[in-house]
Amino acid sequence: MNLPSLASTDGTSLYYEESGTGTPVLFVHEFAGNHRTWAAQMAALGKTHRCIAYSARGYPPSDVPDSDDAYGQDIAVSDAIAVLDALDIERAHIVGHSMGAYTALHVGLNHPDRCISVAALGCGWGSHPDEREKARGLCEDIAVMFREKPIAESAAAYARFPMRHTFEAKDPAGFAAFEEILGGLSPEGAALTMLNLQRDRPTLWDMEQNLKNFTLPLLVLVGDEDHPCLDGSLFLKRTVPTAALQIVPRAGHTITMEEPAIVNAALADLFAAASDSTWMNHRKDDNS
Numbered sequence: 001m002n003l004p005s006l007a008s009t010d011g012t013s014l015y016y017e018e019s020g021t022g023t024p025v026l027f028v029h030e031f032a033g034n035h036r037t038w039a040a041q042m043a044a045l046g047k048t049h050r051c052i053a054y055s056a057r058g059y060p061p062s063d064v065p066d067s068d069d070a071y072g073q074d075i076a077v078s079d080a081i082a083v084l085d086a087l088d089i090e091r092a093h094i095v096g097h098s099m100g101a102y103t104a105l106h107v108g109l110n111h112p113d114r115c116i117s118v119a120a121l122g123c124g125w126g127s128h129p130d131e132r133e134k135a136r137g138l139c140e141d142i143a144v145m146f147r148e149k150p151i152a153e154s155a156a157a158y159a160r161f162p163m164r165h166t167f168e169a170k171d172p173a174g175f176a177a178f179e180e181i182l183g184g185l186s187p188e189g190a191a192l193t194m195l196n197l198q199r200d201r202p203t204l205w206d207m208e209q210n211l212k213n214f215t216l217p218l219l220v221l222v223g224d225e226d227h228p229c230l231d232g233s234l235f236l237k238r239t240v241p242t243a244a245l246q247i248v249p250r251a252g253h254t255i256t257m258e259e260p261a262i263v264n265a266a267l268a269d270l271f272a273a274a275s276d277s278t279w280m281n282h283r284k285d286d287n288s
Helices: 035-045 073-086 099-110 132-148 151-159 162-170 172-183 187-198 227-239 260-275
Strands: 005-007 013-019 024-028 050-054 092-097 115-121 218-223 243-248
Touching: 005 073, 013 035, 013 073, 024 035, 024 073, 024 099, 035 050, 035 172, 035 260, 050 073, 073 099, 073 187, 092 099, 092 260, 099 115, 099 187, 115 260, 132 151, 132 187, 151 172, 151 187, 162 172, 162 227, 218 227, 218 260, 227 243, 243 260
Parallel strands: 024 050, 024 092, 092 115, 115 218, 218 243
Antiparallel strands: 005 013, 013 050
C-alpha cells in the first residue's frame, strides 16, 4: 500500500495525513508523538479547515535518516515549509506542541509570509537559563535509554515523566493510546532527534530579540501541571507583542490528547481572530 508522503528538500520522505477543506492548518508534533497525536484536532477542526498533520523525520512511517547532520532545528523548519510547498499551500495556521512548538515559532520568525497565525502549546522545556545544562544532560541520558533499552521499556519510562501524570490519572485509556504511539517510535530516530534537535536547539531566551519583533497572532497554551513549560510560556507572553497566554488548570504536558476540547476551542478562537484581523482588538491603541 502506498502511504501519503512527500519529499523534503534533502529527499527525506515525510508521511502526512489530511482532513477537511478550507483555510489550511499545519500541525507539528512533540518528541513523544507523531501525526497521530493530533487525531482529536484533525477530527474537530477538519470540519471547518484543511488540516494537515505529518510525522517528523525520524518518526515512522516517515524516513529515519541515520546521521546526526540530518537532524536539527533549521532542518525541522525546512521540513515544515517543504510540507506546505508540496501541498501547494501558500499560507497556513502553524500549530506546534512542545518540540513542534519551537519549530512553529521558528517558522513564524523566518517565514512569516507563510503563516496566518502560530500556536505554541506546551513550549519551553529546557529553555530557562538556570535549567539549560541540566536539560542538555537529560537529553543525552534519554538518547542512551532509547538506544540501549527495548522500545516498550523506553516508552513506558518516558510516558511517565512527572508532567504527564495528570493524563494517566484522568484518562487511563487515552494515556494507554499515547503510550502505544510512543512504543512505535524508532529508537534510533528518537535518539538522533533528542541529541540534535532537542538538546542543541536555541532556547527561547536565545531567541529573545527576534521574538520581540514577532508580528503574527500567537497563542501560547500550557497546562498548569506542565511545570517545565510554565516559565517558557510566561516568557513568550512577556516577550512577544502579539502573544495571548492560556493556562489550563489541572492539565499536564500531553495536552493535545489530555484536554482536546479545550485545545480545539482555543485554536478555533485563534484561527477566527487571525483570519478576520481581530486578534489584537482587545488592546487600546496607545494614542487613544
